[in-house]
Amino acid sequence: xxxxxxxxxxxxxxxxxxxxxxxxxxxxxxxxxxxxxxxxxxxxxxxxxxxxxxxxxxxxxxxxxxxxxxxxxxxxxxxxxxxxxxxxxxxxxxxxxxxxxxxxxxxxxxxxxxxxxxxxxxxxxxxxxxxxxxxxxxxxxxxxxxxxxxxxxxxxxxxxxxxxxxxxxxxxxxxxxxxxxxxxxxxxxxxxxxxxxxxxxxxxxxxxxxxxxxxxxxxxxxxxxxxxxxxxxxxxxxxxxxxxxxxxxxxxxxxxxxxxxxxxxxxxxxxxxxxxxxxxxxxxxxxxxxxxxxxxxxxxxxxxxxxxxxxxxxxxxxxxxxxxxxxxxxxxxxxxxxxxxxxxxxxxxxxxxxxxxxxxxxxxxxxxxxxxxxxxxxxxxxxxxxxxxxxxxxxxxxxxxxxxxxxxxxxx
Amino acid sequence: xxxxxxxxxxxxxxxxxxxxxxxxxxxxxxxxxxxxxxxxxxxxxxxxxxxxxxxxxxxxxxxxxxxxxxxxxxxxxxxxxxxxxxxxxxxxxxxxxxxxxxxxxxxxxxxxxxxxxxxxxxxxxxxxxxxxxxxxxxxxxxxxxxxxxxxxxxxxxxxxxxxxxxxxxxxxxxxxxxxxxxxxxxxxxxxxxxxxxxxxxxxxxxxxxxxxxxxxxxxxxxxxxxxxxxxxxxxxxxxxxxxxxxxxxxxxxxxxxxxxxxxxxxxxxxxxxxxxxxxxxxxxxxxxxxxxxxxxxxxxxxxxxxxxxxxxxxxxxxxxxxxxxxxxxxxxxxxxxxxxxxxxxxxxxxxxxxxxxxxxxxxxxxxxxxxxxxxxxxxxxxxxxxxxxxxxxxxxxxxxxxxxxxxxxxxx
Numbered sequence: 008x009x010x011x012x013x014x015x016x017x018x019x020x021x022x023x024x025x026x027x028x029x030x031x032x033x034x035x036x037x038x039x040x041x042x043x044x045x046x047x048x049x050x051x052x053x054x055x056x057x058x059x060x061x062x063x064x065x066x067x068x069x070x071x072x073x074x075x076x077x078x079x080x081x082x083x084x085x086x087x088x089x090x091x092x093x094x095x096x097x098x099x100x101x102x103x104x105x106x107x108x109x110x111x112x113x114x115x116x117x118x119x120x121x122x123x124x125x126x127x128x129x130x131x132x133x134x135x136x137x138x139x140x141x142x143x144x145x146x147x148x149x150x151x152x153x154x155x156x157x158x159x160x161x162x163x164x165x166x167x168x169x170x171x172x173x174x175x176x177x178x179x180x181x182x183x184x185x186x187x188x189x190x191x192x193x194x195x196x197x198x199x200x201x202x203x204x205x206x207x208x209x210x211x212x213x214x215x216x217x218x219x220x221x222x223x224x225x226x227x228x229x230x231x232x233x234x235x236x237x238x239x240x241x242x243x244x245x246x247x248x249x250x251x252x253x254x255x256x257x258x259x260x261x262x263x264x265x266x267x268x269x270x271x272x273x274x275x276x277x278x279x280x281x282x283x284x285x286x287x288x289x290x291x292x293x294x295x296x297x298x299x300x301x302x303x304x305x306x307x308x309x310x311x312x313x314x315x316x317x318x319x320x321x322x323x324x325x326x327x328x329x330x331x332x333x334x335x336x337x338x339x340x341x342x343x344x345x346x347x348x349x350x351x352x353x354x355x356x357x358x359x360x361x362x363x364x365x366x367x368x369x370x371x372x373x374x375x376x377x378x379x380x381x382x383x384x385x386x387x388x389x390x391x392x393x394x395x396x397x398x399x400x401x402x403x404x405x406x407x408x409x410x411x412x413x414x415x416x417x418x419x
Numbered sequence: 420x421x422x423x424x425x426x427x428x429x430x431x432x433x434x435x436x437x438x439x440x441x442x443x444x445x446x447x448x449x450x451x452x453x454x455x456x457x458x459x460x461x462x463x464x465x466x467x468x469x470x471x472x473x474x475x476x477x478x479x480x481x482x483x484x485x486x487x488x489x490x491x492x493x494x495x496x497x498x499x500x501x502x503x504x505x506x507x508x509x510x511x512x513x514x515x516x517x518x519x520x521x522x523x524x525x526x527x528x529x530x531x532x533x534x535x536x537x538x539x540x541x542x543x544x545x546x547x548x549x550x551x552x553x554x555x556x557x558x559x560x561x562x563x564x565x566x567x568x569x570x571x572x573x574x575x576x577x578x579x580x581x582x583x584x585x586x587x588x589x590x591x592x593x594x595x596x597x598x599x600x601x602x603x604x605x606x607x608x609x610x611x612x613x614x615x616x617x618x619x620x621x622x623x624x625x626x627x628x629x630x631x632x633x634x635x636x637x638x639x640x641x642x643x644x645x646x647x648x649x650x651x652x653x654x655x656x657x658x659x660x661x662x663x664x665x666x667x668x669x670x671x672x673x674x675x676x677x678x679x680x681x682x683x684x685x686x687x688x689x690x691x692x693x694x695x696x697x698x699x700x701x702x703x704x705x706x707x708x709x710x711x712x713x714x715x716x717x718x719x720x721x722x723x724x725x726x727x728x729x730x731x732x733x734x735x736x737x738x739x740x741x742x743x744x745x746x747x748x749x750x751x752x753x754x755x756x757x758x759x760x761x762x763x764x765x766x767x768x769x770x771x772x773x774x775x776x777x778x779x780x781x782x783x784x785x786x787x788x789x790x791x792x793x794x795x796x797x798x799x800x801x802x803x804x805x806x807x808x809x810x811x812x813x814x815x816x817x818x819x820x821x822x823x824x825x826x827x828x829x830x831x
Contacts, residue, residue, distance in 0.1 A: 032477040041481045048477035056468045056701070064648060065444040065460035069453045069780060072830035077648060079829075104696030106670035107519055114558055131682065135671035135696065138684035142669030146526055147559075229697070236476060236489060236700035257554030258518035259547035266831045268785055270543065270567075272550035284516030284547065285641070288648035289468070290702045368481060373680055417491075418484035419678045 009326040010319060015388040018315075023308055024383055030300055031233075031385040038390045038397075040369040043207060043347050043380030046233030052296040059292045071288075080295070081286045085241060085278075087298045088232075091306070092205055092224065093215035094243050100281045101228075101291065103256075105206055105240040108225040109139045109173075111254035111281055112242060116171035116200045116223060117143075117151065119251050123170035127199070130155040133175045136204055140173060158183070162193035169199040171223070176214065177207035177345030180372050182317075182337040184208070184345050188219040195220065206230055211313055211346035211383065213306035216243055223248075231346070231382055233297030239290050242281055249277050258283035300384060312383040314341035316391060317348050320379060323395035324350065331402035336376055347380040356419070357407035358398075364412065367397045371419055421738040422731060427800035430727075435720055436795055442712055443645075443797040450802045450809075452781040455619060455759050455792030458645030464708040471704040492707070493698045497653060497690075499710045500644075503718070504617055504636065505627035506655050512693045513640075513703065515668075517618055517652040520637040521551045521585075523666035523693055524654060528583035528612045528635060529555075529563065531663050535582035539611070542567040545587045548616055552585060570595070574605035581611040583635070588626065589619035589757030592784050594729075594749040596620070596757050600631040607632065618642055623725055623758035623795065625718035628655055635660075643758070643794055645709030651702050654693055661689050670695030712796060724795040726753035728803060729760050732791060735807035736762065743814035748788055759792040768831070769819035770810075776824065779809045783831055 019025055032048045033039060039047060063075040072078050086096035102108065113126060126140045137155070144151045156164045158178075165172060172194040177184050191201040202223040208214055210231025216224055222245050228238030244252050253274060259265050261280040263273040274280035318341050324333065336349040352358050352375060359371040369379045379394065401407055431437055444460045445451060451459060475487040484490050498508035514520065525538060538552045549565070556563045568576045570590075577584060584606040589596050603613040614635040620626055622643030628636055634657050640650030656664050665686065671677050673692040675685040686692035730753050736745065748761040764770050764787060771783040781791040791806065813819060 032473070034478045034480070037480070039480060045476075045481045047480065048472060053469055053472045053477075056472055057465055060460060060465045060468055060647070060705070061444070064457075065465075066446045068446070068449070068451060068459065069457045069782065070775070071648070073828045077830075103515065103519060104670070104699075106696035107515060107668060110668055118558075134674070134680045134682070137682065138669045138671055138674060141684045142667040145665070145669075146530075146667035235472070236483070237697045237702075238699070240696075253557070255554040255558035256519060256522055257550045257557075258516070259550055262546070262550060266785075266829075268546045270546070270549065272553045284518035284652075285639075285649045287516075287650065287699060287702045289705055290649075290699045293472070293701055363482070370481065373678075416485045417678075418489075 009322045012389060012392045015319070015392045018388040022312065022388065024304070024312055025387070027300070027304070028385045028387065033385060036366045038367045038394050040367065040379040040381065040394060042382030042385070043211070043230050043378070044370055045236055046230055046297060046382060047385055049233055049296045049300050052235065052293050055292050055296050056289060059289060077286070077288050080288065080291045081282070084291060084295050084298055088241050091214065091301060092209050092226065092243065093213070093217045095217070095246060097277055098246050099241055099243050100278045101239055101241045101294070102282045102286070103240060105204070105225050105227045106135050106139050107256065108240050108242040109136060109204070110143060111256050112202055112223045112225060112244070113140055113143050113171060113173065115252050115254040116202060117147070118253055119248065120170035120200060123168050124151045125154045125168045126171055126173055127154045127156070127161065127164055127169045128173045129158045129161060132173070133179050133204060133206070136173060136175060161190060165194050165197040165199050167197065169197060171200040171202050173202045173204070175204040175207060179207050180336065180376050181349055182345045182347040184343050187215070187221065191219045191221050208345055210301065212310045221245065228294045228297065232294070233300055234294035235290065235297065238294045238297065239287060244278055244281060252280065254281055256283040260284060260286065304384070309383045313346040313381050316381040316383065316386065316388065317341055317344055317346070319388065320348050320391045320395065323391060324398060327395050327399040328402050346383065347378055349376045349378045351375045352377060354407050356415070357412040358401055360412035361401040361406040361409070362397055365397045365401065367394045421734045424801060424804045427731070427804045430800040434724065434800070436716070436724055437799070439712070439716070440797045440799065445797060448778045450779045450806050452779065452791040452793065452806060454794030454797070455623070455642050455790070456782055457641055457648055458643055458709060458794060459797055461645055461708045461712050464647065464705050467704050467708050468701060471701060489698070489700050492700065492703045493694070496703060496707050496710055500653050503626065503713060504621050504638065504655065505629045507629070507658060509689055510658050511653055511655050512690045513651055513653045513706070514694045514698070515652060517616070517637050517639045518547050518551050519668065520652050520654040521548060521616070522555060523668050524614055524635045524637060524656070525552060525555050525583060525585065527664050527666040528614060529559070530665055531660065532582035532612060535580050536563045537566045537580045538583055538585055539566045539568070539573065539576055539581045540585045541570045541573060544585070545591050545616060545618070548585060548587060573602060577606050577609040577611050579609065581606070581609060583612040583614050585614045585616070587616040587619060591619050592748065592788050593761055594757045594759040596755050599627070599633065603631045603633050620757055622713065624722045633657065640706045640709065644706070645712055646706035647702065647709065650706045650709070651699060656690055656693060664692065666693055668695040672696060672698065716796070721795045725758040725793050728793040728795065728798065728800065729753055729756055729758070731800065732760050732803045732807065735803060736810060739807050739811040740814050758795065759790055761788045761790045763787045764789060766819045768827070769824040770813055772824035773813040773818040773821070774809055777809045777813065779806045
């Protein structure tokens with residue numbers, strides 16, 4: 008028996024995270040199941056942006072680098088991200104985009120493993136991760152290569168030529184979750200470094216880079232971390248690698264003494280040498296508001312709620328939409344799943360457009376996936392019932408056949 | 420005879436750009452001569468940020484990539500920057516930081532000139548430009564080199580091994596202005612590409628990349644363009660190079676079909692392949708407000724005002740501060756100077772701190788330079804008189820000997 012809406016309302020009443028929803032602005036009439044793509048707006052962000060613009064920039068002008076602490080803002084945020092990913096504060100830096108940070112770390116990894124020439128990844132890893140690795144390999148020349156294998160073959164494919172294994176912790180399409188500790192061990196057993204992309208996991212489930220012994224990681228600020236569209240990203244370098252870490256995007260802020268304006272680059276000690284240019288203060292201020300939303304949150308409770316939501320949503324959809332052409336694309340076992348559930352449907356694109364028109368916002372990934380993300384900080388259990396009901400109505404009414412739902416937008 | 424304050428007030432009354440000052444928020448009691456480091460806050464920026472955060476992000480959520488035009492925002496801003504730098508709209512992209520963009524273009528330049536191995540630059544070019552070139556050369560290995568020569572020797576130093584000449588159009592310390600067309604011709608005559616960093620020129624003087632036949636350029640959004648602290652940067656690739664352009668930071672947004680999530684990278688046609696990751700929407704919105712401040716501005720009038728301000732400031736300081744240990748570090752000829760004037764003083768750091776304490780904000784660059792930038796959009800001629808008078812008072816009173824002015828801040 009699937010749960011009733013009343014059952015779900017009871018879960019909300021008992022949910023220790025329920026009060027967190029009030030920390031976010033969520034529009035009326037919308038059920039937002041796309042926090043894994045763009046997190047919702049924290050209630051405090053607009054006022055913070057106004058203060059940074061008007062008071063710090065407008066009145067403080069250049070003095071705010073010191074007086075408003077702009078120069079330390081990235082470091083302060085990094086220290087707040089660290090506990091979300093099982094890192095020490097001095098192992099995390101906030102800078103640039105996920106893609107740029109990935110380039111830095113892959114470059115550094117190849118330098119840290121001289122004589123090895125391969126970046127090993129999952130064949131269907133997140134596209135930008137693959138594209139960046141291709142760009143780096145193309146730049147370095149024919150001695151280097153990007154090796155792409157199926158997820159199940161990763162561990163076996165690591166060999167003496169593998170410099171670094173690069174994986175996304177949670178698969179962006181299916182939500183499948185890698186066993187971070189096991190894969191890291193397999194990579195390191197053959198002398199390779201292990202690099203994790205946490206973009207689809209951090210903020211939705213506890214990540215333990217330190218416990219897993221991971222070497223390197225990157226992650227995104229605008230999904231579960233609620234930092235705003237295109238928010239700055241972060242990176243992680245395990246402390247044991249700091250002495251040997253050298254990345255090629257050696258901009259002034261990664262210099263040992265940035266304000267000496269020296270004639271030659273001397274990398275800063277520690278994680279700071281992973282930083283490149285001038286930090287984007289407005290964007291960082293918004294990111295900090297997003298990260299602050301995790302203060303005091305029990306990540307175990309967050310994960311428990313997320314797993315339960317996924318299980319319930321699968322049960323509801325499979326009950327309400329039986330026989331309507333949906334196939335579960337995500338692991339059924341919550342332990343093996345991130346905070347999203349995906350289904351395949353032949354008319355996936357139009358189905359999602361029809362759902363969005365009804366105020367249930369998920370997203371579509373080619374060729375046929377409809378994705379539903381569960382941001383446990385602000386999602387209610389009853390939202391799952393209402394979303395599944397809307398999906399049932401879209402499918403049963405064949406609403407997705409209407410031309411306005413089949414028209415492709417610029418961004419899907 | 421130096422001008423009187425009344426003379427300067429008359430210049431303000433006649434200044435066709437004077438009404439533009441009202442477009443900016445400038446704090447009372449401050450004379451801001453550091454717009455070459457961080458431009459002032461445009462009056463419209465806070466409301467734009469509030470709208471983007473509250474309405475577009477908060478209410479629109481993920482839908483705003485289409486409905487609020489986020490996906491086109493960078494392109495729209497690039498098209499507005501283009502006329503400020505003598506480029507076509509399709510030759511400019513807005514993305515990342517100046518340093519990251521420089522890395523992209525230098526990498527691309529080395530690939531476009533196979534068989535050549537040197538990046539040639541001015542020995543005392545802007546530090547981050549040198550650091551980035553060092554990082555790239557270090558990554559590519561011992562076949563490649565960064566060659567650093569004195570400014571006067573650049574043209575003569577270009578040879579058959581020079582892949583690209585990289586220069587900052589306006590020297591950040593002295594304000595000395597390169598002859599863009601002449602240096603570009605000299606570089607290209609030997610088969611090298613010419614790359615300009617416009618960070619200290621665009622928005623203060625007309626730049627004509629097209630007229631000069633320049634190949635590549637980068638520039639910063641937060642100085643004269645008033646885009647906010649750490650604003651996104653821009654880059655330029657001449658249209659004739661688009662077919663052969665390939666840069667290694669090949670993130671998803673530079674893909675020919677970003678939303679197809681294809682398994683391999685296919686560069687977008689044209690300038691779009693210079694883009695890497697997800698655009699930072701909040702920061703871009705602020706940058707657009709800064710760029711919009713140039714709409715309808717006659718760049719010739721802007722340059723004329725800037726040159727006149729520099730000439731007047733030199734005359735005033737040399738008259739009012741005679742015998743106080745100041746030496747002009749900038750070219751005396753306004754045609755050979757950007758929009759800043761610098762003086763050397765043995766106690767430069769403390770002199771600038773004492774000036775800032777009096778509300779006259781310039782900045783200091785080691786070892787002994789005090790810099791005064793003239794942002795012609797919002798600076799008044801009388802500000803020059805008041806600033807020179809304050810400098811006179813600081814020097815005559817030896818105010819700079821006070822311990823609070825000698826204490827070094829984190830950011831100088």
